[in-house]
Amino acid sequence: xxxxxxxxxxxxxxxxxxxxxxxxxxxxxxxxxxxxxxGLIFGLVNALIKPIVSLMSCPLVILTLGLFAFVxxxxxLMITASLSGGRLIVADLGTAIIGxxxxxxxxxxxxxxxxxxNKG
Numbered sequence: 001x002x003x004x005x006x007x008x009x010x011x012x013x014x015x016x017x018x019x020x021x022x023x024x025x026x027x028x029x030x031x032x033x034x035x036x037x038x039g040l041i042f043g044l045v046n047a048l049i050k051p052i053v054s055l056m057s058c059p060l061v062i063l064t065l066g067l068f069a070f071v072x073x074x075x076x077l078m079i080t081a082s083l084s085g086g087r088l089i090v091a092d093l094g095t096a097i098i099g100x101x102x103x104x105x106x107x108x109x110x111x112x113x114x115x116x117x118n119k120g
Contacts, residue, residue, distance in 0.1 A: 004043075006116060012039030014106040015088070021102060024095030027088055034087050042080045050076050073100030
């Protein structure tokens with residue numbers, strides 16, 4: 001349970017940093033609860049929808065030598081925005097792809113800092 005809550009918080013921080021860096025991504029209500037809700041939605045989309053999309057697009061990922069994975073991350077971010085009830089606005093797919101890259105980097109750094117990658 002602790003790990004799930006930490007992942008929601010990490011996703012919320014990643015969304016906040018991404019929205020601050022990219023002008024095409026914005027969070028409408030800047031309340032803490034909105035960021036946590038967006039982190040929860042992003043985590044659910046990542047856990048439930050992303051594996052299906054990744055499996056269906058596996059030939060494209062192989063054909064592009066893995067670069068299509070960035071498009072998948074952008075699609076996940078756009079799905080999160082559409083499920084957020086207007087709390088998260090993503091301008092277009094290009095912005096979503098760049099946002100997915102930024103979020104991936106922020107998530108990776110925060111997970112290392114918080115020791116969430118350690119098995120054991």
